[in-house]
Amino acid sequence: MRIMQRVQRFSVNARPAGVLLLVVTLLFLSGCAGSPTLKSPDRLGIPEKVTLDDVPFHGQRDYQCGPASLAMVLNASGIDADVDTLIPQVFLPEREGSVQPEMLATLRRYERVPFVIDSNFEALLREIANDHPVIVMQNLSLPAWPVWHYAVAIGYDMDARELILHSGMEAKTRTSFGTFDNTWARSERWAVVALPPGELPDSISRHRAMSAIADFERVNDPQTALPSWRALTERWPSMAMGWFALGNAEYAAGDPEAAANAFREATEQDASLAVAWLNLGLTLEDMGDNDAAREALNQSATLPSEWQAQAQRALEGLPSE
């Protein structure tokens, strides 16, 4: 009898315990859902509230959030591209979706340089504040049942802690920083800005910027990429490879003198960059300055590098003094 009573008392106590367990579990779960910690707008150097009103909205049809997002950023950048043209360029019918590399590739085809910016919230806000709409990839669902989705971030409100997106069928939809960051984190915070040649994003490492421009140049041509190389060397004047790339673009654009200057700058920033000495030598030879060419090729031929043999051959090809 006494035992029964004890069991009964125990089961009475079990309910609050169960509720407590649930609450603790939920608290733990929502602990992950905490919104990202951000510096104040003052310290970030950005306004409290931004909405890029000039980014047009294209609602997605079926599963085509990829082409729709591309159309929005391209239109905002002054390029006349519509969703119907973009679909056969980026959509994978069997997958009913679009993959990230092809998103970047399509932007290149429209003469915009796609930069994958730094993967953090502050970088995202800073780009929006700089008037750059940002294509973001989210997994709206849980990793076990993914719902991958592209949207365009066009604004934010630091007071309300909300991000403003053109997403799916909704224009200017607002999502809390916390929820957005949870869904965005699942794509490793993939974010892309599409900029005209000559512009660079704020939040990007110099090496990522360099390879973004090199990839753009390969698909288009050096002349088109020239303003981007100029911007790169302006931002990071100590980057020898940037000067080297600028030299190649100047040469291809038909300005050997500017090319020689850029190659020379590359060798001044890094005297051991044999390939810059080599191209400097070849350019000077092209300009008919054999003495200066010999000097540069000599440098390249003495530096141990994979270009040594080529420099040696070029040196032998020069008319003797």
Add this chain to the structure above:
Amino acid sequence: MMKKLARVLSPLLIACLVLGSLPVAAAPASPTEGGLVSTQDALSADQVQADRERIDDVLSRQDVQDQLLAQGVDPADVRDRVDALSDQEVHDMADRLDDMPAGASVVGALFAVFVILLVTDILGLTDVFPFTR
């Protein structure tokens, strides 16, 4: 069947490309005709590797082209799409296109886990159903 064919053809293709590139490699590069070293070449670490990668690129681009066709891309578009990819992207796609997330936002298949996602939506962990906002 295609796989088997590809296994036989790939080494042959490699051999053809290597043999084809031999005369070029053997001939002394004349500076006036050979031109400058391109930025893309200079960025890839060393020359032997760069040559090997070039052959690899040709094969990878072909591979990605086939995969895109299999995914239902119009044959008229496939060439331009592959051409716009960087070498690194081509390699990534050749290796793991099937595992790549494809942005699509398909909700249809998810009703089985409706309740779970409803709760996680309310918690702000997910953002599947617009009405939870």
